[in-house]
Amino acid sequence: MTLTDHQRQLDLKHPWTIARGTSASKTYGFVELTEDGVTGWGEAAHNVRYGESLESIQAALQAARPILETADPWQFHHILESLKAAMPSQHAALAALDIALLDWVGKKLGIPLYRYLGLRPAPLPQTSVSIGIDEPDSIAKKIAEVADFPFLKVKLGTGSDEAIMAAVRDSTNQIVRVDANEGWTTKEVALEKCEWLAGQNVEFVEQPMPAGSLDDLRWLRERSPLPLVADEDVKTASDLPALVGAYDGVNLKLMKAGGIQETLRMIHVARALGLQIMLGCMIESSLGITAAAHLAPLVDWLDLDGNLLIANDPFLGATCQAGTIILPDRPGIGVLERSELRT
Ligand code: MG
Secondary structure (H helix, E strand, O other): OOEEEEEEEEEEEEEEEEEEEEEEEEEEEEEEEEEEEEEEEEEEEEOOHHHOOHHHHHHHHHHHHHHHHHHOOOHHHHHHHHHHHHOOOOOOHHHHHOOOOHHHHHHHHOOOOOHHOOOOOOOOEEEEEEOOOOOHHHHHHHHHOOOOEEEEEEOOOOOOOHHHHHHHHHOOOOOEEOOOOOOOOOOHHHHHHHHHHHHOEEEEOOOOOOOOOHHHHHHHHHHOOOOOOEEEOOOOOHHHHHHHHOOOOEEEEEHHHHOHHHHHHHHHEEEEEHEEEEEOOOOOOOHHHHHHOOOOOHOOOOOHHHHEEEEOOOOOOEEEEEOOEEOOOOOOOEEEHHHHOOO
16 A cells, blocks of 8 residues: 655634633644555544644654555554554554545445444434633624534533533523533532533533543542543543443544544443443544544444534535534545535
8 A cells, every 4th residue: 555644734713722722723644545546535633632743643654654555455454453553652643544444445345434334324313512612702602603503512621610601501501511621620629510510401521530530530420410421531442441430431532542443342342331432523624523423323422523613624524414414425434625526
């Protein structure tokens, strides 16, 4: 296979703030794997939270190159095992290559990925759409833009929690999923927040405390009126067993897991452990989001809105109307480049 890669800058519709910081754009690495006249595409939406940067992605892709040059893409399972060893801890880069491999397989077979996996394309759970941390006026404006979505994901975890929830509840009765992004630092504070949120049509709380606080999480889960969902506490399947008893559910993402194959494995392990499953995302173009959406028939909750936050999405793939995601029926991941459509 031939690997080529390039970078693209994705500009956000609104500056994006969570408990960890603010960004106005994201520049990511994108890959193409070509063999036998067919090209698979992938995206590496790296995250500094997990020790990744544009430079570390590039270095990981360089390490992957010699493996891919001589590999047979039909042996994508074995390729992934070799890549994992060659690029440890660089899961977004691994995800880009895994997505590209499975895109290649689907394109070569002439069928969508969901069909290759034996999945039906509909119905899917409806996706939430995220509201970043902001001033009350801006929050009201953002909520008005997504009034037709059934679920909002509201980012909390700073000193502005009360003002943000007041702005949300002044604007809408939509069901809210809260994501604290590790922002509540003691179990007592986290419990207070969960009790306060329970009366406000909140469905669950995601990652209330810093990753690794599993003893505190078990204490919290025994007392919290709201279910607790792990995000920063879970990357790959080996993280899942320790979460039983500390969390009710897990937020799985291709970019944390290292792609479609590992996320699929995690879905089955999480089910076996009795954990509820959310399929989430980073801020990603429609390439990464559509790749994840092919696994949507297998999960309980969807949070696949990363592409909706981007002003200049280079790709056209899964579409979203009022929270309902429609999978493309083109072969592979089924994504087209928008610039190709215009010419
Ligand atoms: Mg989260």
